[in-house]
Amino acid sequence: MNELDSEIIAGILTKRGLSETTDETLADLLIFNTCSIRDLAERKVMGKLGKLGRQKKRDRIIGVTGCMANAKKEAIFQKLPHVDFILGTNNIHDLNCLLDEVILTGAQSIRTDEEFTQELDYIAAKRQDKSKAYVSIIRGCDKYCTYCVVPYTRGPEVSRTPQSILEECRELVAQGYKEISLLGQNVNSYGKDKPEWKYLFHDLLYEIDKIEGLNRVRFLTSHPVDISRELMGAIRDLPSLCEQVHFPLQAGSNRILKKMHRLYTKEEYFEKVALLKELVPDVALGTDIIVGFPTETDEEFEETYEAMRQVRYATSFLYTYSPRKGTPAMRWVDDIPESIKAERHQRLLDLHREISSELMAEKLGQEVEVLVEKRSKDGNYLRGLTRCWRHVLFEGADSCIGSIQTVKLTGYSHQTWMGQMGKASIETL
Ligand code: SF4
Numbered sequence: 001m002n003e004l005d006s007e008i009i010a011g012i013l014t015k016r017g018l019s020e021t022t023d024e025t026l027a028d029l030l031i032f033n034t035c036s037i038r039d040l041a042e043r044k045v046m047g048k049l050g051k052l053g054r055q056k057k058r059d060r061i062i063g064v065t066g067c068m069a070n071a072k073k074e075a076i077f078q079k080l081p082h083v084d085f086i087l088g089t090n091n092i093h094d095l096n097c098l099l100d101e102v103i104l105t106g107a108q109s110i111r112t113d114e115e116f117t118q119e120l121d122y123i124a125a126k127r128q129d130k131s132k133a134y135v136s137i138i139r140g141c142d143k144y145c146t147y148c149v150v151p152y153t154r155g156p157e158v159s160r161t162p163q164s165i166l167e168e169c170r171e172l173v174a175q176g177y178k179e180i181s182l183l184g185q186n187v188n189s190y191g192k193d194k195p196e197w198k199y200l201f202h203d204l205l206y207e208i209d210k211i212e213g214l215n216r217v218r219f220l221t222s223h224p225v226d227i228s229r230e231l232m233g234a235i236r237d238l239p240s241l242c243e244q245v246h247f248p249l250q251a252g253s254n255r256i257l258k259k260m261h262r263l264y265t266k267e268e269y270f271e272k273v274a275l276l277k278e279l280v281p282d283v284a285l286g287t288d289i290i291v292g293f294p295t296e297t298d299e300e301f302e303e304t305y306e307a308m309r310q311v312r313y314a315t316s317f318l319y320t321y322s323p324r325k326g327t328p329a330m331r332w333v334d335d336i337p338e339s340i341k342a343e344r345h346q347r348l349l350d351l352h353r354e355i356s357s358e359l360m361a362e363k364l365g366q367e368v369e370v371l372v373e374k375r376s377k378d379g380n381y382l383r384g385l386t387r388c389w390r391h392v393l394f395e396g397a398d399s400c401i402g403s404i405q406t407v408k409l410t411g412y413s414h415q416t417w418m419g420q421m422g423k424a425s426i427e428t429l
Helices: 002-016 039-054 068-072 076-078 092-105 162-174 201-209 229-236 254-259 266-279 298-311 338-362 424-428
Strands: 029-034 061-066 085-087 109-111 131-137 180-182 216-220 245-246 286-292 315-319 367-375 381-387 391-394 404-413 416-421
Touching: 002 029, 002 092, 002 131, 029 039, 039 061, 061 068, 061 092, 068 076, 092 109, 109 131, 131 162, 162 180, 162 201, 162 367, 180 201, 201 216, 201 229, 216 404, 229 266, 254 266, 266 298, 266 416, 286 298, 286 338, 298 338, 315 338, 338 404, 391 404
Parallel strands: 029 061, 061 085, 085 109, 131 180, 180 216, 245 286, 286 315, 391 416
Antiparallel strands: 367 381, 367 404, 381 391, 404 416
16 A cells, blocks of 8 residues: 555656656655554664754755654654654645645645545556556555554545546556556455445456456455455456455464454354355465464464464465554553564464465466566566466566466475466467
């Protein structure tokens, strides 16, 4: 979501007549589009901003946008008086006004609304990628997991109208985009904030699938509670919808899940995973897991470990718990020693590597559909993305970049497959 917001900000500034520089010292305007999900991300930005303050040029404008802007508000000005403006996640549309204010008055300016109320010019976004694009469908979150700042930094859920989403998707396909990732803090609750629409996430997917020329659709991220039978049916039935679902477990113990306010039990989660695997046997599952949540016992961690072994996730984002200011979990003592958190994290990481290698080995010899993205860093291979969200390296000509090819999987290393472009693909080039 932050990446897309950065692309929209870049689009607004380009329309204003500004051009981008990769040399920070030449910039007249520097914007830090921040993330608050982890303490480390915030500390990095504060450190970088502090350093810039010591070297600030008089005529350079510095702005802070993103979740940190909403979480810290004026406190940023107090700590970093050289920051000129603060623009919250729900105020991107105010960027031009705010810049005018700063330029005309020289005074510090701030806008941080609690709720997203105004549509953005998504089509003007300056996208980094030429074949894959993000499309925002819902902003904010109503789930209030006890460890998470998002409901406080991005506000309540606000679904974007289907018409506007479909219009943007059609425009992207007309521009040559092959893959669209539908974005939201919880895409599965799309439409639930607008009961009068009688239009939910799976309804949107069925309509997007009808867009001619659109090869692939993905979505991120999901909350297990809102992963419905209808959605699973859509993944099974719609040709464009990739067989890949981020299904964040967070913890394998019912007591910890309750303390996290995740709204499902381990058993309910397993039931949904089993149904999805039955309907879409080839589905690649991903997860987020937090270890060392306050009061997590060794036995409760073992339940998470076992859950991971049972589900066999293809991708895992594993975190050690860190308290975030403003969240309900802050009222509990962060009582799990860092050394134990690190040990639990390492055990999950090792298990994930083992499972991921097994899953990759199982696919060797198969032909898969690959969206060719670019040349590998060493220049020797083409790099592409499978429908199940894995990278593949293979030999081929630059003319393949941006196209979809069939590649036979011949080997793998860590999280990346090696492959050979199919004969049919080469012949059609
Ligand atoms: S569902 Fe996701 S974004 Fe929403 S509060 Fe929970 S972890 Fe945060």
